[in-house]
Amino acid sequence: MATKESRKMAIEKIIEKYNEGYGIVVVVSAIGRKGDPYATDTFLDLINQEILDKRDIDLLISCGEIVSSVLLSNEIKERGYNTCVFTGIQAGILTDNNFGEASILEINPTSLIESLERGNINIVAGFQGGTNDMEITTLGRGGSDISAVALGRAINCEKVEIFTDVDGVMTGDPNMIPKARLLKTMSFYEVYQLAKEGAKIIHPKAIEIALENNIPIVIKNTFTNSDGTILKAFNSSSCKKKEESLRKRLVSSLTYQQNRVQVKILNNNINKVKETLEEIVKEKISLDFFDLSKNTFVFNVNINNSKRLKKILDNNSLDYEIIPDCSKISIVGKNLCDNPEALLRILDVFYHNKIEIFQISASHDSIWCLINQKDLESSLNLIHDEFKLYEES
Ligand SMILES: Nc1ncnc2c1ncn2[C@@H]1O[C@H](COP(=O)(O)OP(=O)(O)O)[C@@H](O)[C@H]1O
Numbered sequence: 110m111a112t113k114e115s116r117k118m119a120i121e122k123i124i125e126k127y128n129e130g131y132g133i134v135v136v137v138s139a140i141g142r143k144g145d146p147y148a149t150d151t152f153l154d155l156i157n158q159e160i161l162d163k164r165d166i167d168l169l170i171s172c173g174e175i176v177s178s179v180l181l182s183n184e185i186k187e188r189g190y191n192t193c194v195f196t197g198i199q200a201g202i203l204t205d206n207n208f209g210e211a212s213i214l215e216i217n218p219t220s221l222i223e224s225l226e227r228g229n230i231n232i233v234a235g236f237q238g239g240t241n242d243m244e245i246t247t248l249g250r251g252g253s254d255i256s257a258v259a260l261g262r263a264i265n266c267e268k269v270e271i272f273t274d275v276d277g278v279m280t281g282d283p284n285m286i287p288k289a290r291l292l293k294t295m296s297f298y299e300v301y302q303l304a305k306e307g308a309k310i311i312h313p314k315a316i317e318i319a320l321e322n323n324i325p326i327v328i329k330n331t332f333t334n335s336d337g338t339i340l341k342a343f344n345s346s347s348c349k350k351k352e353e354s355l356r357k358r359l360v361s362s363l364t365y366q367q368n369r370v371q372v373k374i375l376n377n378n379i380n381k382v383k384e385t386l387e388e389i390v391k392e393k394i395s396l397d398f399f400d401l402s403k404n405t406f407v408f409n410v411n412i413n414n415s416k417r418l419k420k421i422l423d424n425n426s427l428d429y430e431i432i433p434d435c436s437k438i439s440i441v442g443k444n445l446c447d448n449p450e451a452l453l454r455i456l457d458v459f460y461h462n463k464i465e466i467f468q469i470s471a472s473h474d475s476i477w478c479l480i481n482q483k484d485l486e487s488s489l490n491l492i493h494d495e496f497k498l499y500e501e502s
């Protein structure tokens with residue numbers, strides 16, 4: 110949605126589908142990124158988020174998607190097609206009142222269906238809904254994907270196509286890893302893992318809804334004619350073979366999260382740690398990658414929460430160390446605990462390239478490494494090369 114040029118590419122795709130006879134509901138995100146007029150982060154930079162009510166913040170940031178939906182409608186109308194624009198509430202999206210991270214309770218798609226029956230191209234402002242009291246809410250960052258899949262379920266759609274700025278789900282972020290390769294078919298589960306671990310390509314809640322309701326999703330590039338990545342459930346016979354071959358690989362893809370801060374509580378007293386955790390829970394600060402052992406409690410938080418966290422730790426007179434500017438790499442694969450070969454190869458990569466590791470841990474399906482932010486790009490490329498993810502399996 111960022112420029113008239115890029116909107117033109119999106120409009121071509123919309124009109125093509127419309128002319129093929131599809132009923133169309135387009136869900137739009139806000140225009141551009143931080144600094145661009147009407148981008149979500151640009152709105153957030155205008156205010157003091159620490160003092161403003163979450164309700165009022167939602168009111169402000171919901172405007173980005175309203176602006177882009179009306180703009181898109183205008184540009185489609187200029188091409189001679191009838192459109193109808195909806196805010197989240199107008200599209201019937203009812204949420205709870207957890208401002209900033211609201212959950213969709215139900216959708217009443219009556220107006221949307223009537224408009225579809227009238228032959229309009231329908232444009233819905235993504236990332237938002239409303240409560241029973243007509244309060245506007247937002248669904249959490251990246252939430253337009255949630256709107257799209259939830260609306261798709263409500264109108265019983267044939268499929269949801271997510272258009273983004275890369276060719277689909279890839280073996281790693283192509284903006285970081287030039288050799289990243291498109292994964293043509295993925296299971297919901299694998300993409301869910303990637304999305305949970307920070308790959309922005311699709312919101313994990315969108316995958317949950319699609320999986321529960323068996324809604325096919327395709328992730329595609331707005332700017333190319335690439336076929337994209339098809340996401341399907343595992344038992345679907347058409348893609349089972351491909352998924353099995355993917356799953357045979359020890360490692361299938363990589364992702365990362367930047368702006369992490371590692372916190373190490375030393376010489377801990379378990380009661381004090383418990384009391385501190387209670388405060389952290391009350392403050393809704395999410396902890397990641399935590400490991401509580403006899404003498405230390407290690408975890409990491411997003412940099413945006415580090416000020417509030419430090420206050421809690423200081424108030425509880427805890428002895429702690431902080432490493433700022435960390436990044437977390439997640440290596441997604443299969444049976445990674447049963448088979449420690451992947452861990453060994455990753456350790457070798459870090460060791461031979463003199464990259465310091467702050468923390469490393471694994472689950473069945475992922476290995477997580479916390480490193481210095483400055484080593485992120487080189488580490489991603491080295492691990493991608495080590496597992497030859499650029500090669501078709
Ligand atoms: N494994 C991956 N495959 C593809 N893209 C990825 C992956 N990991 C991270 N990304 C990032 O996700 C971005 C797309 O997400 P996002 O910027 O939120 O898209 P949009 O604004 O279109 O919703 C890409 O530009 C890419 O940098």
Ligand SMILES: N[C@@H](CC(=O)OP(=O)(O)O)C(=O)O
Pocket residue numbers: 138139149150173235236249250251252253254309
């Ligand atoms: N505009 C919102 C919602 C969204 O879906 O964004 P994006 O599609 O750019 O991830 C945000 O920035 O969080």
